[in-house]
Amino acid sequence: MSPAPVRVAVTGAAGQIGYALLPRIASGQMFGPDTPVILNLIELPIEAAMSALQGVGMELEDGAYPLLHDLVMTSDLAEGFGDCDWALLVGSKPRGPGMERNDLIKENGPIFVGQGKAINDHAHKSCRVAVVGNPCNTNALIAMHNAPDLPRENFSAMTRLDENRAKAQLSCKAQAFPITAVTNVTIWGNHSATQFPDFENARIQGKPGREAIDDPEWLENGFIKTVQQRGAAIIKARGSSSAFSAASALIDHVVSLTTKTPDGDSHSVAVCSDGSYGVPEGLISSFPILADGAGGYSIRQGLPISDFARAKIDASVAELQAERDVIKELLG
Numbered sequence: 451m452s453p454a455p456v457r458v459a460v461t462g463a464a465g466q467i468g469y470a471l472l473p474r475i476a477s478g479q480m481f482g483p484d485t486p487v488i489l490n491l492i493e494l495p496i497e498a499a500m501s502a503l504q505g506v507g508m509e510l511e512d513g514a515y516p517l518l519h520d521l522v523m524t525s526d527l528a529e530g531f532g533d534c535d536w537a538l539l540v541g542s543k544p545r546g547p548g549m550e551r552n553d554l555i556k557e558n559g560p561i562f563v564g565q566g567k568a569i570n571d572h573a574h575k576s577c578r579v580a581v582v583g584n585p586c587n588t589n590a591l592i593a594m595h596n597a598p599d600l601p602r603e604n605f606s607a608m609t610r611l612d613e614n615r616a617k618a619q620l621s622c623k624a625q626a627f628p629i630t631a632v633t634n635v636t637i638w639g640n641h642s643a644t645q646f647p648d649f650e651n652a653r654i655q656g657k658p659g660r661e662a663i664d665d666p667e668w669l670e671n672g673f674i675k676t677v678q679q680r681g682a683a684i685i686k687a688r689g690s691s692s693a694f695s696a697a698s699a700l701i702d703h704v705v706s707l708t709t710k711t712p713d714g715d716s717h718s719v720a721v722c723s724d725g726s727y728g729v730p731e732g733l734i735s736s737f738p739i740l741a742d743g744a745g746g747y748s749i750r751q752g753l754p755i756s757d758f759a760r761a762k763i764d765a766s767v768a769e770l771q772a773e774r775d776v777i778k779e780l781l782g
């Protein structure tokens with residue numbers, strides 16, 4: 451007998467990440483090859499967005515995916531989040547020309563108040579929420595505060611794309627292939643230009659980053675900047691922001707939270723801090739995460755943090771605190 455379907459709500463479903471993500475969910479890459487899925491696709495209540503969503507829906511039908519048991523397309527949050535097991539919050543307003551990060555935070559914050567409340571009232575209480583729409587850490591914080599009936603540990607924001615980008619850079623620099631030679635890559639802090647991709651605790655063919663790559667200048671400057679600025683570099687080259695790599699990272703994010711983490715490794719997920727590694731309790735900050743394969747996870751403990759790393763982590767956490775101050779009236 452096949453398992454019960456997983457009902458997955460996806461906001462921003464007609465956007466470019468949505469377009470790369472939905473066929474992969476429908477074909478079983480997020481919840482496994484035996485688990486049926488029901489997709490609740492949510493878009494803005496404007497004609498262009500709903501029309502684009504209808505088109506995406508037609509393509510999903512035409513994909514004839516055996517695991518896709520039902521499809522809901524709506525701009526109504528109560529319907530969209532109704533009975534969902536997972537909520538993937540991808541949609542948000544993009545940063546406009548000349549817009550400061552704080553303006554973006556203020557623009558997008560209210561979206562996550564409404565979505566948090568709708569999840570609280572209409573989703574299963576066990577629903578798990580993954581936020582991609584930027585600024586994703588702070589948006590996740592807002593959604594979490596507005597959904598007080600759900601456990602805090604059910605909320606996460608995506609830093610997996612940053613982890614994957616960091617792995618790719620380390621793999622190329624060390625000429626360590628395939629990329630599975632690189633493990634234990636933690637992104638600390640915010641999904642922003644202050645994030646710290648931790649090359650010191652990373653392992654490359656089993657060796658710590660500083661041993662495997664004898665180029666401290668590159669590690670401490672070039673590598674960190676490349677990872678922090680990768681999104682901007684892709685926009686410059688492609689004319690639009692990362693899409694299929696972001697969708698792929700979201701698949702990895704959910705798979706890493708729902709399947710047991712391989713021994714000796716961990717993955718980056720921004721979750722509600724319990725005070726680990728000196729990150730103030732209650733902030734949604736990226737940590738190394740260990741999943742138990744039964745739905746639970748913990749923050750990996752005991753990683754050594756050098757003075758160099760400490761300063762980088764503290765700077766990113768300070769940014770998260772400043773973002774929280776900007777939207778504090780949205781936290782209820």
Ligand code: NAX
Nearest residue numbers: 461462464465466467493494499541542582583584611696
């Ligand atoms: P697009 O502009 O292509 O699509 C966004 C979609 O969201 C649009 O169809 C829009 O109508 C919809 N939308 C906007 N507000 C909505 C709301 N309140 N409810 C439902 N739908 C809504 O953007 P896309 O490239 O798909 O990126 C989506 C988000 O991901 C952006 O905020 C982007 O900044 C963020 N990203 C986050 C990443 C991460 O690593 N956490 C990396 C990739 C990406 O930059």
